[in-house]
Amino acid sequence: QAVVTQEPSFSVSPGGTVTLTCGLTSGSVSTSSYPSWYQQIPGQAPRTLLYNTDIRSSGVPDRFSGSILGNKAALTITGAQAEDESDYYCVLYLNSGLVFGGGTTLTVL
Amino acid sequence: QVLLQESGPRLVMPSQPLSLTCTVSGGSIRGADSYWSWVRQRPGKGLEWIGYIYYGGTTYYNPSLKSRSSVSMDMSKNHFSLNLTSVTASDTAVYFCARVARLTVVGVVVTPRYYFDLWGQGTLVSVSS
Numbered sequence: 001q002a003v004v005t006q007e008p009s010f011s012v013s014p015g016g017t018v019t020l021t022c023g024l025t026s027g028s029v030s031t032s033s034y035p036s037w038y039q040q041i042p043g044q045a046p047r048t049l050l051y052n053t054d055i056r057s058s059g060v061p062d063r064f065s066g067s068i069l070g071n072k073a074a075l076t077i078t079g080a081q082a083e084d085e086s087d088y089y090c091v092l093y094l095n096s097g098l099v100f101g102g103g104t105t106l107t108v109l
Numbered sequence: 110q111v112l113l114q115e116s117g118p119r120l121v122m123p124s125q126p127l128s129l130t131c132t133v134s135g136g137s138i139r140g141a142d143s144y145w146s147w148v149r150q151r152p153g154k155g156l157e158w159i160g161y162i163y164y165g166g167t168t169y170y171n172p173s174l175k176s177r178s179s180v181s182m183d184m185s186k187n188h189f190s191l192n193l194t195s196v197t198a199s200d201t202a203v204y205f206c207a208r209v210a211r212l213t214v215v216g217v218v219v220t221p222r223y224y225f226d227l228w229g230q231g232t233l234v235s236v237s238s
Contacts, residue, residue, distance in 0.1 A: 036224035
């Protein structure tokens with residue numbers, strides 16, 4: 001199965017901008033992999049943030065945005081807030097199945 | 110409002126099967142627009158897709174778990190289930206059931222989706238003797 005890569009950890013200052021990425025160990029991520037992004041606070045179920053690369057799920061603040069940057073999918077948080085400190089996972093649709101990235105732990109400080 | 114709720118044993122003996130059920134309320138598991146899926150998260154680790162089932166019974170699995178996994182659905186009870194065989198301590202995890210949006214239809218326009226749009230709260234299953 002393809003391996004989906006994410007930065008293990010990232011740090012951002014309150015009010016700052018951070019971009020998390022989602023790549024493949026072999027090949028490029030494109031819109032045809034239908035990238036989606038999830039936020040998970042430890043101990044809770046994931047929350048859906050974005051799907052089909054850049055469509056925000058209902059109720060998700062517009063400081064969260066998605067794109068394809070080069071050969072990766074990207075999640076950008078513009079104006080990070082303390083409550084954004086969390087784990088973030090991307091998912092790609094590959095070979096009729098779904099593959100999670102390893103997740104990125106985002107620290108806001 | 111559609112809700113998903115996992116149920117099943119919280120403790121499973123090694124080598125025994127792990128069986129969980131996800132009951133769907135507020136909506137039907139019939140329909141071509143969704144897959145019904147299982148995801149797990151081992152302690153301190155990331156999320157891992159196990160497999161999903163589509164109306165009509167078609168299933169897809171994570172290749173790493175395919176030989177031990179089976180997802181089924183019961184339309185009459187509006188629920189779907191996971192059976193994982195020959196479990197070991199490494200199968201100890203929080204198991205989530207989830208709905209995967211497969212497509213949306215607006216008028217004559219059909220748009221593929223393929224993302225998790227609804228989650229159960231998760232249930233911790235421990236494998237231990």
